[in-house]
Amino acid sequence: MRQLNDTFLKAARGEQTDYTPVWYMRQAGRSQPEYRKLKEKYSLFEITHQPEICAYVTRLPVEQYDVDAAILYKDIMTPLPSIGVDVDIKSGIGPVIDNPIRSMQDVEKLGEIDPESDVPYVLETIRLLTEEQLNVPLIGFAGAPFTLASYMIEGGPSKNYNKTKAFMYAEPKAWFALMDKLADMTITYVRSQVKAGAKAVQIFDSWVGALNVSDYRTFIKPVMEHIFSELRSENVPLIMFGVGASHLAQEWHDLPLDVVGLDWRMQISEARKMGLTKTLQGNLDPSILLAPWNVIEERAKAILDQGLASPGHIFNLGHGVFPEVNPDTLKRLTAFIHEYTSK
Numbered sequence: 001m002r003q004l005n006d007t008f009l010k011a012a013r014g015e016q017t018d019y020t021p022v023w024y025m026r027q028a029g030r031s032q033p034e035y036r037k038l039k040e041k042y043s044l045f046e047i048t049h050q051p052e053i054c055a056y057v058t059r060l061p062v063e064q065y066d067v068d069a070a071i072l073y074k075d076i077m078t079p080l081p082s083i084g085v086d087v088d089i090k091s092g093i094g095p096v097i098d099n100p101i102r103s104m105q106d107v108e109k110l111g112e113i114d115p116e117s118d119v120p121y122v123l124e125t126i127r128l129l130t131e132e133q134l135n136v137p138l139i140g141f142a143g144a145p146f147t148l149a150s151y152m153i154e155g156g157p158s159k160n161y162n163k164t165k166a167f168m169y170a171e172p173k174a175w176f177a178l179m180d181k182l183a184d185m186t187i188t189y190v191r192s193q194v195k196a197g198a199k200a201v202q203i204f205d206s207w208v209g210a211l212n213v214s215d216y217r218t219f220i221k222p223v224m225e226h227i228f229s230e231l232r233s234e235n236v237p238l239i240m241f242g243v244g245a246s247h248l249a250q251e252w253h254d255l256p257l258d259v260v261g262l263d264w265r266m267q268i269s270e271a272r273k274m275g276l277t278k279t280l281q282g283n284l285d286p287s288i289l290l291a292p293w294n295v296i297e298e299r300a301k302a303i304l305d306q307g308l309a310s311p312g313h314i315f316n317l318g319h320g321v322f323p324e325v326n327p328d329t330l331k332r333l334t335a336f337i338h339e340y341t342s343k
Contacts, residue, residue: 003135004135004136004137005068005135005136005137006137007019007021007068008021008023008068008069008136008137008200008314009137009199009200009237011279011311011312011313011314012200012237012239012258012259012279012314013237013258013279014258014278014279014311014312015311016311018342018343019337019338019341019342019343020304020307020308020313020314020315020337020338020341021068021069021314021315022067022068022314022315022316022333022334022337022338023067023068023069023070023071023139023314023316024061024065024067024316024317024320024321024330025071025241025316025317025319025320025321026320026321027061027065027067027071027321027330028057028058028060028061028070028071028073029057029073030320030321030322030323031321031322031323031324031325031326031327031330032060032061032064032327033327034060035057035060038053038057043089044075044089045075045089047073048073048074048075048078048121048122048125049121050121051121051124051125051128052128054072054073054074054121054125055125055128055129055133057073058070058071058072058073058125058129058138059129059133059134061330062134062135062136064327064330064331065327065330065331065334066331066334066335066338067136067334068136068137069136069137069138069139069200070129070134070136070137070138070139071138071139071141071202072122072125072126072129072138072139072140072141072193072198073125074122074125074141075089075095076141076142076143076147076148076204076206077089077095077143077148077151078119078122079113079115079118079119079142079185079186079189080097080148080152081118082111082113082114082118082119082185083110083111083112083113083181083185084099084109084110084111085097085099085110085152086098086099087151093156093157094156094157095151095156095157096155096156097151097152097155097156098155100152100153100154100155101149101152101153101167101178102153102167103171103174104171104173104174104177107174107177107178107181108177110178110181112184112185112188113185113188113189114188115188115189115192115193116192119189119192122192122193122196123192123193123195123196124196126138126140126193126196126197126198127196127197129197130196130197130198130199131197137199137200138197138198138199138200139198139199139200139201139202139239140190140193140194140198140200140201140202141193141201141202141203141204142186142189142190142193142201142203142204143186143203143204143205143206144186144203144204144205144208144224144227144242145178145179145182145183145186145220145223145224145227146164146179146205146207146208146211146219146220147204147205147206147207147208147242148182149164149175149178149179149182150164150207150210152178153167158207160210161207161210164210165210165211165215168215168219172219175219176219176223179219179220179222179223180223182223183223183226183227186203186227187227187230187231190203190231190234191231191234194234194236198236199236199237200236200237200238200239201231201234201236201237201238201239202239202240202241202261203224203227203228203238203239203240203241203257204241204242205220205224205240205241205242205245206241206242206243207242207243208220208242208245208248209242209243209244209245209246209247209248210244211248212247213247213248213251216248216251217251221251221254221255224240224255225255225256228255228256228257229256232256237258237259237279238256238257238258238259239257239258239259239260239261239281240252240255240257240259240260240261241261241263241281242261242263243263243318243319244263244265245263246262246263246265246266249262249266249271249274249276250274250275250276253275253276253277253278257278258278258279259278259279259280259281259314260276260278260279260280260281261280261281261282261283261316262280262281262282262283262318263282263283263318263319264282264283264284264285264286264317264318264319265318266283267283267303267306268280268282268283268303268306268307268309268313269306269309272306272309272310277310277312278312279311279312279313279314280307280312280313280314281313281314281315281316282303282314282315282316282317282318283303283316283317283318284296284299284300284303284315284316284317284318285299285317285318286317286318286319286320286321286322286325287322289317289321289322289325289326289329289330289333290322290324290325293329293332296329296333297336300315300333300336300337300340301340303315304337304340304341308341315337
């Protein structure tokens, strides 16, 4: 195994680093011509089911951009078929589920995941990357219960999550049973990723920003407390991220995790003023990657200056890389971040 660049891990633990580490959500795939060529032959699920190809897609941005961490190429839907959810990723739409949750009976039908038999291709991809190919930490990940439940109840992507919230309010007993089932799945799934070699874990609660603080505390926070409390024993950095959820940043900071991921709506300095002392990850608006270089550099500098004001900052985007982003822009931005923050 190659010498590991552990700058990202140090920053995640709030330790001093020689420079600000950087990685980009959705850095693997989408904007890369090599990936688009693969997609002409294979679907997302087909790529993730072939460890050699999946490892290649995961590794590619590390080699091309010189980022300080890799994130496993897969989808938050990956473990759901294992528990009995019929999900398909449809081009131009996203995840579509043919058997949406409508009742307690539907929740009770859900099974349990056995990662070694249900998702062996995920674990083999991790082993390939961490034993042979990467010189940076690999981040494993999972979807959080609310976000997974939103797809399972809505039957696919939603703009308002009305069915999800209605189920939460009208069927609290079934809601908490669903949260418990998804929490157990997430804990087992994440543990298997760490056992296979993942050095950090990010939990994506992509759509939980649809809830207000009061509902988050009642319906979501207890299950997140349980998940992160259970995962603490894995001794890897734990990261939380969601979109449009700045109003929940303090709630996340209260959880037993290491890194609070911010989207572009809240500044690093603002989060610090609110009393967030843990490592912060973020948070360049990905749209800015389509702007002229002088604008990108100016915005990146502002974020880096705020991050450098106290230990514990990992540079990232406030959401994922767009397909339209030029890979050379990400390479140039990574070099700039490393150079600008080097001591």
